[in-house]
Amino acid sequence: MSIKGKAYIGGVFEHPTREAIGYSTAQLHAECAKGALEDAGLSKDDIDGYFCAGDAPGFGAMSMADYMGLKLRHMDSTETGGSSYILHVGHAAEAIAAGKCSVALVTLAGRPRTMRLGVPPGRGGGGPPGGGGGGGGVSDVPEAGFENIYGGSTHNTYGMCAARHMHDYGTTSEQLAWIKVAASHHAQWNEHAMLREVVTVEDVLNSPMIATPLHRMDCCVISDGGGAVIVVSPEVAKSLNRPKVKIIGAGEAPKGPRGGNDLDLTYSGAVWSGPAAFSEAGVTPKDMKYASIYDSFTITVLMQLEDLGFCKKGDGGKFVADGNLISGVGKLPFNTDGGGLCNNHPTNRGGITKVIEAVRQLRGEAHPKVQVPNCDLAIAHGTGGSLGTRHGAATVIMERES
Numbered sequence: 001m002s003i004k005g006k007a008y009i010g011g012v013f014e015h016p017t018r019e020a021i022g023y024s025t026a027q028l029h030a031e032c033a034k035g036a037l038e039d040a041g042l043s044k045d046d047i048d049g050y051f052c053a054g055d056a057p058g059f060g061a062m063s064m065a066d067y068m069g070l071k072l073r074h075m076d077s078t079e080t081g082g083s084s085y086i087l088h089v090g091h092a093a094e095a096i097a098a099g100k101c102s103v104a105l106v107t108l109a110g111r112p113r114t115m116r117l118g119v120p121p122g123r124g125g126g127g128p129p130g131g132g133g134g135g136g137g138v139s140d141v142p143e144a145g146f147e148n149i150y151g152g153s154t155h156n157t158y159g160m161c162a163a164r165h166m167h168d169y170g171t172t173s174e175q176l177a178w179i180k181v182a183a184s185h186h187a188q189w190n191e192h193a194m195l196r197e198v199v200t201v202e203d204v205l206n207s208p209m210i211a212t213p214l215h216r217m218d219c220c221v222i223s224d225g226g227g228a229v230i231v232v233s234p235e236v237a238k239s240l241n242r243p244k245v246k247i248i249g250a251g252e253a254p255k256g257p258r259g260g261n262d263l264d265l266t267y268s269g270a271v272w273s274g275p276a277a278f279s280e281a282g283v284t285p286k287d288m289k290y291a292s293i294y295d296s297f298t299i300t301v302l303m304q305l306e307d308l309g310f311c312k313k314g315d316g317g318k319f320v321a322d323g324n325l326i327s328g329v330g331k332l333p334f335n336t337d338g339g340g341l342c343n344n345h346p347t348n349r350g351g352i353t354k355v356i357e358a359v360r361q362l363r364g365e366a367h368p369k370v371q372v373p374n375c376d377l378a379i380a381h382g383t384g385g386s387l388g389t390r391h392g393a394a395t396v397i398m399e400r401e402s
Contacts, residue, residue, distance in 0.1 A: 002280055007093035008237035009245040009398065010103070011040025011230035012356045014337075016192045018344060020111050020224035025057045025347075026067050028109030028226045033068060036228035041240050042103060049074040049101030051092055053084035055110045055226075055347045064107070074100040080252070080392025081384025082294065084108075085229070085352035087394035089380075090250030092231035102233040109226025110347020116222065146259070147389070155219070157388030159211030162299040164265040166213060168314070171302070173213050175317035177204035179298040180217050180341050182325035187338025189367040194221045195342040218298040220340035220350065227352040229359075243363040249281025249397035256390030268300075268383050269393025270307035277379075277395035278309070285309040288397075289375045290361045291332055292354035294382040295339040304381055305332075308395070327370040336361065336370035351382040355396065362400040376400045 013035030020028060029052070037044060047070050054077075056064050061075040074095050080087050085108050092104035165171045181201055187193040199217060207216040237244055253272035257263040278284060285308060295301045302316040310332060311319040324330035337343045337357040340350040358378040360366045378398050385391030 001094070001097060003090065003093040003097050003250060004248045004280055004282070005246055006097040006234065007231050007247045008234060009229060009247065009355075009359050010042065010232035010237060010240055010242065011036040011038070012228070012359045013039055014227045014344065014353060014356050015109070015225040015346070017225050018192065018194050018223040019113055021114055023111065023224070025055070025109055025111055026064065028111070028224070029056060029064055029107045030068050032107050032109055032226045032228035033105055036105070036230045040230045040232070040242060042230065044068060044070060046103045047105045048072055049092060049095055049104035051076045051088035051104060051106040053077060053088070053108070054079045055108055055349060070105075074104075080254070080394065082296065082349035083351045083382030083384030083392050083394040084349070086355060086380050086382045086396050087252050087392065089229060089231060089247065089355055089396050090252060090394065093247045093250060096231065096233050102236055104231040106229040106231065106352065107226065108228070108346060108349055108352040110349070111224045112348050113222050113224045143390070152389065154386065155211035155214065157386050158297045158299055159214045161265045161303065161388045162213050162297075165299065165303065168266055169317070171317035173205055173215070174201055175321045176218055176298040176302060177201040178321045178323070179295070179301045179325065180204050182320075182323065182330070183295065183335055183339045183341040185326050186336045186370050187342035189369045190338050190343055193338040193343040194223055195338070214297060214299065220296050220345045221342065222348065223344050223346055225344060225346040227346065227356050229352060229355050244401040245359050245362045246399045246401045247396060248399045249277040249279070249283070251276030251280070251395045253393050254390070255393065265388055266303070267313070268303050268307050268387060269391060270304045270381060270383065270395065273393040273395040274308040274381065277397050281397040283377060283397065287377050288332070288379050290336070290358060290372045290378040291334045292358040292378065292380040293334050294350055294354060295335060295341045296345070296350065296387075298341070300383060300387055301334070303387065304383060308379070308381060327372060333370070333372050336366050336372070349384065351384060351394070354380040354382055358398060362398055
């Protein structure tokens, strides 16, 4: 069953806070839901489908549905780390196409920043301090007994990916730095962005080394907050007084080392999720006017662009260099809100903000300084978990309907 044209984005909302003192996690989820409903022109009584992941407190979808007073016909709490919310947009479209619901709510929220500062949560808390991983204790995950002894962390596993890419393809730190530079050029226009100062390649290279070869400016921000997306049926979309953004393709795929039998640090699950989404949508990477790409680290962006087909494997360094990702300058404007590198990476999970900014671009509602002219096709892609070990890739392609 294809989802092409069978569901639309009705509303989006990104919470403006980046330091949620005095909030509970459940409250952030609810405020995000309220904002997206207001954007769509709907009420909570219209919601009959709900989608969330491991950041939702308590029993996830069950607890949040009760907290928000939702009466549901369908719910889904699939967990793939930071990419969960891109995956959930696809899952919501599938549920709508199958007649399981007609107005689906997707939420993300958390408080990792204030929790690290020692601020007690009101109720609940943010996600784990890693790179968008799932729940459960560290010692409970299946691979713990085989891998933890080697001291893997979020930073050094991504550093290994960058080092391997440099070794195999000649990628340089200067080329990676251009990704941060592009993000900073966009973030300067976002009043809510954590880091609004425009930086240079030299600034990135002179920032402290975190995990060779990644510098501090190669790493995303840590922020509180969240976001929400409303996915609706074509019938509901026709009744809304909002620009119509149609979901035309989606793909998802897990990738892992399979006990060390399939360990390759140079590619991500996007090599499978991307082609599936493009095939369903009937378009190609060359058709994309805008790209929201998960940016937990600069190397994450570079590898995903290659794997999605925007350039050949190994050519990512050349592709991202010299401002090619800057709106109004380069060939592929990316993350025009500043992305996770500069704007927001709520509860260590950046997937939902990728969908939100893509929708803004397709509606023509991005900041005028970064709005892509005639933006009618956009991609949102995420990698949740760890790029260097196991992760879930999710891709969604959207189209503005005239």
